[in-house]
Amino acid sequence: MQRGVLTDPVVAYETWGELNEKRDNAVLIFTGLSPSAHATSSPDDPATGWWEGIVGPDCAIDTNRFFVICMNSLGSCFGTTGPASINPDSGKHYRLDFPALHIEDIGKVGYELIQSFGIKKLFSTVGPSMGGMTALAFLIQFPDVSESFLSISSAARALPFAIALRSLQRETIRTDPAWGKGSYPLAEGPIIGMRLARKLGMMTYRSAQEFDKRFGRERISEERQTGDPFCIDFEVESYLEAHASKFVGSFDANCYLYLSRAMDLFDAAEHGGSLEAGLARVCVDRAMLIGVESDILFPIHQQRELAEGLDVGGRQVEFIELPSIQGHDSFLVDMDRFRPVITHFFNQQVLKLYKKDRDKVWQI
Amino acid sequence: MQRGVLTDPVVAYETWGELNEKRDNAVLIFTGLSPSAHATSSPDDPATGWWEGIVGPDCAIDTNRFFVICMNSLGSCFGTTGPASINPDSGKHYRLDFPALHIEDIGKVGYELIQSFGIKKLFSTVGPSMGGMTALAFLIQFPDVSESFLSISSAARALPFAIALRSLQRETIRTDPAWGKGSYPLAEGPIIGMRLARKLGMMTYRSAQEFDKRFGRERISEERQTGDPFCIDFEVESYLEAHASKFVGSFDANCYLYLSRAMDLFDAAEHGGSLEAGLARVCVDRAMLIGVESDILFPIHQQRELAEGLDVGGRQVEFIELPSIQGHDSFLVDMDRFRPVITHFFNQQVLKLYKKDRDKVWQI
Missing domain, CATH: 3.40.50.1820 (Alpha/Beta hydrolase fold, catalytic domain)
Structure with missing residues (x-):
């Protein structure tokens, strides 16, 4: 580049x-x-x-x-x-x-x-x-x-913790086969990677202290559970899920990669x-x-x-x-x-x- | 389950x-x-x-x-x-x-x-x-x-921060197509997902303070750079890469999912x-x-x-x-x-x- x-x-x-x-x-x-x-x-x-x-x-x-x-x-x-x-x-x-x-x-x-x-x-x-x-x-x-x-x-x-975090977010996008080295149809794109990147973002945009206060060990209600193994079970997982769904489709994956990398490079x-x-x-x-x-x-x-x-x-x-x-x-x-x-x-x-x-x- | x-x-x-x-x-x-x-x-x-x-x-x-x-x-x-x-x-x-x-x-x-x-x-x-x-x-x-x-x-x-983190690690594994709902050939498996899960783990097993001290903004040497866009550029990225490579192949993905979930459930x-x-x-x-x-x-x-x-x-x-x-x-x-x-x-x-x-x- x-x-x-x-x-x-x-x-x-x-x-x-x-x-x-x-x-x-x-x-x-x-x-x-x-x-x-x-x-x-x-x-x-x-x-x-x-x-x-x-x-x-x-x-x-x-x-x-x-x-x-x-x-x-x-x-x-x-x-x-x-x-x-x-x-x-x-x-x-x-x-x-x-x-x-x-x-x-x-x-x-x-x-x-x-x-x-x-x-x-x-x-x-x-x-x-x-x-x-x-x-x-x-x-x-x-x-x-x-x-x-x-x-x-x-x-x-x-600094390196933020660099590492953004590097991981970019990796979730780049390893999503739907990214296709940036050639995805613009209306679609690497949805799975973008969801993971956003969830990881939300974890570092907020704090453990807030999560403790807000979610504790609260479970989602039984009717919202899918019964799948390793499915969403806790409220905190459901919160991340909701944020990821909102983000995906609203932001272009390649733009995300460029802006994320630009932050790493800034000094x-x-x-x-x-x-x-x-x-x-x-x-x-x-x-x-x-x-x-x-x-x-x-x-x-x-x-x-x-x-x-x-x-x-x-x-x-x-x-x-x-x-x-x-x-x-x-x-x-x-x-x-x-x-x-x-x-x-x-x-x-x-x-x-x-x-x-x-x-x-x-x-x- | x-x-x-x-x-x-x-x-x-x-x-x-x-x-x-x-x-x-x-x-x-x-x-x-x-x-x-x-x-x-x-x-x-x-x-x-x-x-x-x-x-x-x-x-x-x-x-x-x-x-x-x-x-x-x-x-x-x-x-x-x-x-x-x-x-x-x-x-x-x-x-x-x-x-x-x-x-x-x-x-x-x-x-x-x-x-x-x-x-x-x-x-x-x-x-x-x-x-x-x-x-x-x-x-x-x-x-x-x-x-x-x-x-x-x-x-x-x-607590919810750790639950959210482990949930994300499991999601990187489960969304790797190679996981195949757990049916992967045992010698192979969801390598991409396991790599991401391990990198995310390493970020929370250590501390930002240690990363600052150990890596700062150190770049990898030019001969180690691949020239790919968004490739590994900083030493901290290379450190995570090395840990991920060591982990993948040494731990079974389904076992990881079960043990990770068991920790969330403990109270x-x-x-x-x-x-x-x-x-x-x-x-x-x-x-x-x-x-x-x-x-x-x-x-x-x-x-x-x-x-x-x-x-x-x-x-x-x-x-x-x-x-x-x-x-x-x-x-x-x-x-x-x-x-x-x-x-x-x-x-x-x-x-x-x-x-x-x-x-x-x-x-x-």
Whole structure:
């Protein structure tokens, strides 16, 4: 898989709110591996978004105040060019002819996107999970492009436990005969492999502590049991089954492989020779790093590492460790903990700008 | 899968040391899911055992002093009757006709085994991992059969994270077309599924912390890279690959499914209606529960639960939490930490017996 050039790539995004005249109220959100650009519902698209309740009018990321842009990642399958797209040069789907994908490439698309709006400097760049890596790659490559940075449950580099996990997820897909080295009919694909990959994902997106509390040793009811040997017996198995069924058919297997591998390859230390050098290239006034104690995929020590690396050159850096028990996925479900912290991040920055502009004293 | 009756089951075991005249110096070891009865080497079988260095002359479990018996579990494939054995009634391999297996059944075989030696009371019953569950099931079902109990990285019941993990491992095997609902040629079998199951196992037998230290982001050398897309690139992937290759071909897939499911089903609370009632049935003078902080499969809070449950009725109970970073597998590799603790367990008991017998004062 070689580096290559994409002809006429397309980027899918959604926006909420209005860009002001000075074009300084824009917030760019990069997503995790699997979501689309549809972060929240709107009159144009009333379907529930993946960050509903966090992005919206009067929400933590307030669309009355900010022009919020959410971008579907390069390599994904929700409108932006990826392995499931048609290659204009050949007229055929890219599949494995898609060039090697790096998190940095996704960041570059983000830069092109804000240029198209004539935005010189974002109010903030936001990224949860893989989106935090993308935001970091974006800020490292394009200095002075954002006033602030909000990173949630992310990392400055992939570590071996997460690499091993993703490697296994890819192997379940690649060893499914229906994958056919990426040549499956796009409407079908390696369903068995994708189901296993998703189940394995769900186990590391949540936490053992949450599973204990939520499922314990609860069995499924007798009428739901099939009588097959080794069939689903416990509620926790049924939970994974339900998540796998929802995921399969909604995400393209080759896109999954490319994005998953891109995360493994990401290492901020490649920008300047060390993690310190890489993170020092991030040019923002303020950064907030939120992490969750029960996260086994992007563990809390990686949030601390990010915070320490960014805390140079007079930047204002806040590291918030939340006691959520829902693991890596907490930012999607533990709204009561995340909402006030994200709200605080944006309010503080608004007040700070207000102070800078008007030279007035302010207090929270 | 129904409960059933086995005709003429066979049990494979090994012994080291000599049974004394009073037949009170016997130690019975139950194993984890995958090992054979070959815990340690001997002149008869010089191959390295799975607990080499812990069991042996002058070792922590001292075969100069004790008559040590290690038993291959019922349902396994190293000599004891299991799904890969011939059913004497039909002349064919059991495969999925093997009756539903419970941890309690393995404990019952252990009882028959010591009866065959004329042992009324064991000096100690020892079990790491699944072996700890088996030892517990044995001690609950046969009161007063052992002077003491040494449980290592085990649990009084399976909890949902471990259940989910094992369910996924079984699914990788069952969805491998080569499994053929258990009817594969015994020398071959679902290699792809078994490889995935083992890799997933290795991820939870060790710890993220150990992986960080051992592999970091180290890449494999260029000459080992195949150039295939999504091929093995990082050392941690190569490590999992090596372990998977070693495992496949050495363990029967149907046996794996039965033993894995048996662990999910185990719950000491089924003996008497509650965990407290179940554990109160264990009739030993002394118990030691050793656990490891970094174990995500049998987490430390489950060792504490065991210790608290056993600490009733004047038993002497010690709970030892070791700071090993090798996770669940620490008892197989972190010998420097385990050796002195296990030695202490046996010495203390020997001294105690000495005191009881001779009415002398003793000190450690």
